Amino acid sequence: MNPLTTCLVGVSPPAAFLAAVDWHGMLFLLFALIACGGAVMVALTDNVVRMALHLVLSLAATAGLFFLAGAEFVGSMQLMIYVGGTLVLLVFGVMLTAQTKLVALRTPAADRVVAGILAAALLAVLVQSAVSIESWRRPGRAETQPPTATPIGMALVGVRVDSPPETAESRPRSGYLLPFEIVSVHLLVVLVGAAYLARAKRRKTPRPIDILASADPPPPPPAASADRPATSILVGSDT
Amino acid sequence: MLIAAGTIGVAHYLVVGAIMFTTGVVCMATKRNALGVLMGIELVLNGANINFVAFGSTYLAGEGRSPLGLDGEVTALFVILLAAAEAAVALAITLNFYNNHGTVDVDRADDLHG
Numbered sequence: 001m002n003p004l005t006t007c008l009v010g011v012s013p014p015a016a017f018l019a020a021v022d023w024h025g026m027l028f029l030l031f032a033l034i035a036c037g038g039a040v041m042v043a044l045t046d047n048v049v050r051m052a053l054h055l056v057l058s059l060a061a062t063a064g065l066f067f068l069a070g071a072e073f074v075g076s077m078q079l080m081i082y083v084g085g086t087l088v089l090l091v092f093g094v095m096l097t098a099q100t101k102l103v104a105l106r107t108p109a110a111d112r113v114v115a116g117i118l119a120a121a122l123l124a125v126l127v128q129s130a131v132s133i134e135s136w137r138r139p140g141r142a143e144t145q146p147p148t149a150t151p152i153g154m155a156l157v158g159v160r161v162d163s164p165p166e167t168a169e170s171r172p173r174s175g176y177l178l179p180f181e182i183v184s185v186h187l188l189v190v191l192v193g194a195a196y197l198a199r200a201k202r203r204k205t206p207r208p209i210d211i212l213a214s215a216d217p218p219p220p221p222p223a224a225s226a227d228r229p230a231t232s233i234l235v236g237s238d239t
Numbered sequence: 240m241l242i243a244a245g246t247i248g249v250a251h252y253l254v255v256g257a258i259m260f261t262t263g264v265v266c267m268a269t270k271r272n273a274l275g276v277l278m279g280i281e282l283v284l285n286g287a288n289i290n291f292v293a294f295g296s297t298y299l300a301g302e303g304r305s306p307l308g309l310d311g312e313v314t315a316l317f318v319i320l321l322a323a324a325e326a327a328v329a330l331a332i333t334l335n336f337y338n339n340h341g342t343v344d345v346d347r348a349d350d351l352h353g
Contacts, residue, residue, distance in 0.1 A: 043263075051275055058282070069299055086326045105344055133250075136250040137249075160309070198334050
């Protein structure tokens, strides 16, 4: 019987109520709703600042889903790298390009309709394939292991200490030392390349932004602003 | 697809991942702002990451046997790292495009068409 219904039927003290509620299911529902709702709002809104906000919500809720699935290290990395790093980068990009006419670029309605139809078809195929396999629908066991990052950390330096899956105990299993090195060098090269691409260049021809900016009337020059600091310094040194 | 007590399995995570993947694809296809396209890419990568973690989780495996084991979590970590690298490069390209053209509208990036 559903523990929630037994709890609601019987007269229950708060402690028994707290123990009987299926917290895993309820937290999963909460995080899944925030993640999916944020993703849908990212797709629906045209304002790029609101898109960034909804993306933050969605990715943080995804980290909550990772915690619920027992992947604590991946969840914390999701919070630190994705929400703390990548999205801050994206928000900086939004701020650096935030002109009034660029903040809300409208998508044509015909594009929205076609994309909606295709998305519904793709979602139907994916959900159908997700729920069609019976062993994937089985509930997980309520086993509690102490959360530790030891298996993942040892695997990243090439030693596997996690218990092998029962189907493949005879096969030797490799660690991830080589992919770890490749990814770290790749990250270094990519960051150097990004800094090179985004550097401020000296230009021979003016940029279109500069032309647009110079089309505006220049501000009136302040009267005699060049020699005023010098006189004030002189006055200050005299007194 | 009812969510009753104690029935959270791999399929629930797959449905969440499918929704995030689909909305990411819609973002990539319809957004005119280049940063919106980038956010769509992030959503797609996260949808795939949810699937990796769900298949690798020992909590969600039906009879104590997860198909991927630790491989799922490590793959998700690598995906997160590569997404960070991809976001850095794509943002640099976007800023370059903005400096040269004065816009981030991807429909205006048609200098190479004949």
